[in-house]
Amino acid sequence: xxxxxxxxxxxxxxxxxxxxxxxxxxxxxxxxxxxxxxxxxxxxxxxxxxxxxxxxxxxxxxxxxxxxxxxxxxxxxxxxxxxxxxxxxxxxxxxxxxxxxxxxxxxxxxxxxxxxxxxxxxxxxxxxxxxxxxxxxxxxxxxxxxxxxxxxxxxxxxxxxxxxxxxxxxxxxxxxxxxxxxxxxxxxxxxxxxxxxxxxxxxxxxxxxxxxxxxxxxxxxxxxxxxxxxxxxxxxxxxxxxxxxxxxxxxxxxxxxxxxxxxxxxxxxxxxxxxxxxxxxx
Numbered sequence: 001x002x003x004x005x006x007x008x009x010x011x012x013x014x015x016x017x018x019x020x021x022x023x024x025x026x027x028x029x030x031x032x033x034x035x036x037x038x039x040x041x042x043x044x045x046x047x048x049x050x051x052x053x054x055x056x057x058x059x060x061x062x063x064x065x066x067x068x069x070x071x072x073x074x075x076x077x078x079x080x081x082x083x084x085x086x087x088x089x090x091x092x093x094x095x096x097x098x099x100x101x102x103x104x105x106x107x108x109x110x111x112x113x114x115x116x117x118x119x120x121x122x123x124x125x126x127x128x129x130x131x132x133x134x135x136x137x138x139x140x141x142x143x144x145x146x147x148x149x150x151x152x153x154x155x156x157x158x159x160x161x162x163x164x165x166x167x168x169x170x171x172x173x174x175x176x177x178x179x180x181x182x183x184x185x186x187x188x189x190x191x192x193x194x195x196x197x198x199x200x201x202x203x204x205x206x207x208x209x210x211x212x213x214x215x216x217x218x219x220x221x222x223x224x225x226x227x228x229x230x231x232x233x234x235x236x237x238x239x240x241x242x243x244x245x246x247x248x249x250x251x252x253x254x255x256x257x258x259x260x261x262x263x264x265x266x267x268x269x270x271x272x273x274x275x276x277x278x279x280x281x282x
Contacts, residue, residue, distance in 0.1 A: 023277075024277070026273060027273060027274060027277045029270075030269075030270035030271070030273040030274050030277075031270075031274065033266055033267065033270040034267070034270050034271065034274065037087055037091065037263075037267050038091065040084045040087040040088075041087040041088040041090075041091040041092070042088075044081075044084045044085045044087065044088065047084050048078065048080060048081040048084050048085075050077070050078035050080075050081040051077070051081070052077065052078075052081045052082050052084075052085040052086075052236075052238055053077070053236045054077070055072065055073070055075040055076030055077030055078070056076040057075070057076045058076065059072050059076040060072055060073070060074055060075060060076040061073070061074060061250070061253050063253075063255065064255055064259075068080065070083060070255060070259035071253070071255040071256070071259065073246070073247075073250075073256055074250055074256075079243075079255065079256065079259055079260075080259070082238040082243060082260075083238070083240065083243065083259060083260050083263055085238050086237070086238035086239050086240050086242075086243060086260075087240075089150055089232075089233070089237065089238075089239050090220055090223060090224065090239060090240050090264075091220075092154075093150055093151070093153060093154035093157070093219070093223045094154070094157075094216050094217075094219040094220045094223060095216070096151070096154035096155065096158060097154045097155070097157035097158035097161065097215075097219040097222075097223070098158065098161070098212050098215050098216045098219055099158065100154075100155065100158025100159060100161075100162070101158045101159075101161035101162055101164070101165045101212070101215060102165055102208065102212050104158075104159070104162045104165075104166075105161065105162040105163065105164065105165025105166040105168075105169065106165055106166070106169045106205075106208055108123050108126075108127065108162065108166040108169075108170075109123075109127075109165065109166040109167065109168065109169025109170035109171075109172075109173060110169055110170075110173055110196075110200075110201065110204070111123060112124055112127075112166070112170045112173075113169065113170040113171070113172070113173030113174045113177065113204075114173050114177060114196055114200060120170075123166070123170075124170070127163045127166045127167055127170075130162065130163035131163045131164075131167070135160040135161065135164075135222070136160070136222060136225065138156075138159070138160040139153075139156040139157050139159075139160040139222060139226065140156075140226070140229075140231070141156075142155070142156035142159055142160065143155075143156035143226060143231050144231075148230070148231050148232065148234075149232070149233060150223075150227070150232045150233045150237070150239065153223055153226045153227065153231055153232050154219075154223065156226070157219050157222045157223055157226070158219075160222075161215055161218075161219070164211070164215070165208060165211065165212075165215075168207055168208055168211050169204060169208055172203070172204035172206075172207050172208070173200055173204050176200050176203045176204055177200060209278075210275060210278050210279045211275075213271060213274060213275040213278060214271070214272060214275040216271055217267070217268040217269075217270075217271030217272050217275070218268070220240075220264065220267060220268055220271070221264070221268050223239075223241065224239070224240045224241030224244070224264050225241060226241065227239040227240070227241030227242045227245070228241035228242065228244055228245045229241075229245075230245070240260045240263065240264045241264075243256075243259075243260040244257055244260050244261050244264075247259075247260070
């Protein structure tokens with residue numbers, strides 16, 4: 001028998017759905033910033049016509065203007081162009097780092113939380129050891145062992161985030177494993193693989209995906225910091241951290257520092273705002 005809900009109940013349900021879908025202005029602005037950054041990384045040639053490597057010596061160290069939005073550097077290269085072309089390296093490196101963290105950390109947390117017993121004890125102790133080491137210091141150690149390169153920086157950043165993803169996944173799996181619907185599925189004859197793939201993993205992945213968005217912003221910051229210290233690709237690469245590192249040698253012309261720094265900060269803050277909104281609406 002079908003029970004018809006009163007019209008007022010339908011209105012409340014529709015209103016609640018619209019409230020969930022409504023995006024606050026700050027979040028909408030954050031999405032716009034991230035969309036622009038992604039567009040820069042995919043098709044940088046659409047946003048500038050200057051050469052990111054070869055400059056015009058006569059135009060060196062010009063201030064921001066209509067012709068050069070972020071000014072020019074000590075070699076006469078358009079700084080806005082350098083920032084735009086450096087976006088691809090920063091975004092791709094952060095994606096690689098987050099993918100490594102989600103894959104490795106998620107698998108460790110999933111096995112530890114679902115299997116339990118000695119597997120949980122061993123993996124949990126391994127995660128505790130990794131968490132005892134500051135993530136940035138761990139990334140520096142790893143990239144020093146692998147070699148100075150942007151890809152190696154991304155790998156090091158991803159490996160330093162494995163413990164965080166593992167801990168979150170383990171906690172979510174343990175909580176879901178004890179849920180009533182999981183016990184009911186087990187009593188109905190569901191296999192371990194069925195329960196893991198149909199119930200535990202889909203529900204546990206929600207918190208991990210929200211964390212992945214947050215770690216994406218943090219990975220951009222860590223990668224920029226490592227590039228600032230000289231662990232990334234050497235010039236004429238235009239990673240955001242490298243641009244800030246080069247600009248600090250010319251503090252008399254401050255736009256060489258604040259332009260790439262502003263883009264980095266705006267990107268990271270936008271990602272953090274989106275992550276916080278996703279956590280509230282999940």
